[in-house]
Amino acid sequence: MPIDAAKAMAADPRTAEIGWDHKDIQLYHLGLGAGIPATDPDELRYTLESRLHVLPSFATVAGAGMGVVGGLSSPGIDVDLAAVLHGGQTVRVHRPIPVKGRAVQTSKVAAVYDKGKAAVLVLRTEAADDDGPLWTNDARIFVRGEGGFGGERGPSERLALPDRAPDRVVERTIRKDQALLYRLSGDWNPLHADPEFAELAGFDRPILHGLCTYGMTLKAVADTLLDGDVARIGAYSTRFAGVVFPGETLRIRMWAGASRVQVAVTAAERDDAPVLADTLVEHF
Numbered sequence: 001m002p003i004d005a006a007k008a009m010a011a012d013p014r015t016a017e018i019g020w021d022h023k024d025i026q027l028y029h030l031g032l033g034a035g036i037p038a039t040d041p042d043e044l045r046y047t048l049e050s051r052l053h054v055l056p057s058f059a060t061v062a063g064a065g066m067g068v069v070g071g072l073s074s075p076g077i078d079v080d081l082a083a084v085l086h087g088g089q090t091v092r093v094h095r096p097i098p099v100k101g102r103a104v105q106t107s108k109v110a111a112v113y114d115k116g117k118a119a120v121l122v123l124r125t126e127a128a129d130d131d132g133p134l135w136t137n138d139a140r141i142f143v144r145g146e147g148g149f150g151g152e153r154g155p156s157e158r159l160a161l162p163d164r165a166p167d168r169v170v171e172r173t174i175r176k177d178q179a180l181l182y183r184l185s186g187d188w189n190p191l192h193a194d195p196e197f198a199e200l201a202g203f204d205r206p207i208l209h210g211l212c213t214y215g216m217t218l219k220a221v222a223d224t225l226l227d228g229d230v231a232r233i234g235a236y237s238t239r240f241a242g243v244v245f246p247g248e249t250l251r252i253r254m255w256a257g258a259s260r261v262q263v264a265v266t267a268a269e270r271d272d273a274p275v276l277a278d279t280l281v282e283h284f
């Protein structure tokens with residue numbers, strides 16, 4: 001059986017020592033389209049080592065040695081990569097991520113849900129260094145065709161959008177080669193680069209990494225509503241509601257609250273087809 005929920009959740013957590021420095025941060029930020037225009041002081045905080053600040057979503061790729069896709073290989077889980085889509089992501093940072101660091105990262109399957117036509121795996125990753133906890137991540141992985149094993153259906157809440165016009169709307173163009181750059185931060189899934197694999201997965205061309213859209217959107221929120229002060233971000237959660245193709249434009253709508261920003265992202269050229277839903281940035 002490809003998914004054995006009890007075995008997956010009973011498995012010992014996987015632990016790895018991870019490390020990163022300014023080059024990993026810069027590469028990650030460039031993969032999100034940072035640095036345009038290259039000399040803009042507001043962009044230099046993402047690109048220049050002497051001024052570097054770390055977007056909290058870096059927590060999703062830190063220690064890429066563990067492999068984002070490798071996170072799927074756990075006892076009780078044997079799924080076809082072509083059936084896998086990233087369903088949702090939450091990152092909670094317990095303090096700002098340092099530009100250079102070492103940490104112990106622990107990952108486990110926290111839940112397995114049976115959605116009938118699909119299974120949803122929740123992979124939880126926690127990282128800590130000598131000063132204590134750094135971040136807690138939940139990746140929700142949607143595995144098409146793997147439901148029906150008799151498990152719990154799990155949550156299905158949706159976050160309704162505020163009943164008013166957004167406070168800010170910005171657009172971000174995705175470079176045609178953006179997935180090729182983004183994957184160098186550690187998610188080597190061929191779905192984002194190899195046309196033949198993309199076709200096998202049911203798409204007529206490679207799609208963008210969900211976590212690339214996720215990081216681009218967080219950067220847009222930080223730059224638009226938080227004065228670019230990424231240290232003010234405490235948590236960030238989304239559901240990947242629809243695919244995005246490199247070369248498209250993200251339309252990012254933001255509703256500001258006292259300590260949170262609600263966000264909705266659509267693909268501008270495809271009649272605002274939903275891309276990110278149930279999206280919340282919690283901040284100080």
Ligand SMILES: CCCCCCC[C@@H](O)CC(=O)SCCNC(=O)CCNC(=O)[C@H](O)C(C)(C)COP(=O)(O)OP(=O)(O)OC[C@H]1O[C@@H](n2cnc3c(N)ncnc32)[C@H](O)[C@@H]1OP(=O)(O)O
Nearest residue numbers: 068071085086087115139142156189209210240241242243
């Ligand atoms: C360690 C980290 C490992 C990371 C591994 C990932 C590797 C990456 O390289 C892979 C990627 O980046 S893939 C790119 C990003 N993801 C996407 O583009 C997916 C976009 N979303 C879709 O296509 C559909 O929403 C789709 C297909 C997801 C769902 O659409 P439908 O089939 O129409 O579903 P629907 O009928 O609306 O709902 C059925 C039940 O499933 C639940 N559900 C829906 N969308 C979900 C989602 N995104 N995440 C989790 N659960 C979801 C629904 O709630 C419903 O269940 P219930 O009836 O109980 O409410």
